[in-house]
Amino acid sequence: MADVFSRSKRSEVMAAVRSRGNQATELRLITILRAAGLTGWRRQQPLPGRPDFIFRHARVAVFVDGCFWHGCPLHGRRPATRKAFWDRKLDRNAARDREVNRLLRRRGWRVVRIWEHALKAAPRVAARLRAALRAGPLRGGVYQVRTR
Numbered sequence: 779m780a781d782v783f784s785r786s787k788r789s790e791v792m793a794a795v796r797s798r799g800n801q802a803t804e805l806r807l808i809t810i811l812r813a814a815g816l817t818g819w820r821r822q823q824p825l826p827g828r829p830d831f832i833f834r835h836a837r838v839a840v841f842v843d844g845c846f847w848h849g850c851p852l853h854g855r856r857p858a859t860r861k862a863f864w865d866r867k868l869d870r871n872a873a874r875d876r877e878v879n880r881l882l883r884r885r886g887w888r889v890v891r892i893w894e895h896a897l898k899a900a901p902r903v904a905a906r907l908r909a910a911l912r913a914g915p916l917r918g919g920v921y922q923v924r925t926r
């Protein structure tokens with residue numbers, strides 16, 4: 779499908795989508811957390827990848843990933859124009875997500891990534907978070923936290 783926007787207009791549009799999208803999805807997750815009675819979360823903590831939410835005691839880091847920017851298998855369709863540009867950018871985003879997961883796990887954080895589209899299924903999101911919170915910090919294996 780041909781892009782309806784010019785190159786520069788497309789960049790502008792996508793930049794706006796990103797900033798607005800993040801805020802809207804984070805607010806939606808806050809609503810889900812409150813409705814589910816999940817408390818004790820914090821935001822904007824200085825951790826790798828700047829998780830959208832963290833539960834410090836359970837060491838659970840939560841990200842809400844936009845379907846476009848993070849390459850959701852259902853909705854992460856890449857623009858047909860400026861293919862090289864978008865491939866490079868979106869591949870880099872995916873690589874960064876993997877690296878952030880690795881860094882957090884190495885520090886003992888359990889990483890929960892929620893697709894933007896999954897926020898429509900509030901009960902499922904709440905159940906997944908509850909399970910992660912019950913499971914608590916990662917232990918053993920490659921994700922073991924080292925003391926020195």
Ligand SMILES: [Zn+2]
Pocket residue numbers: 845850851852853854893894895896
């Ligand atoms: Zn999606």
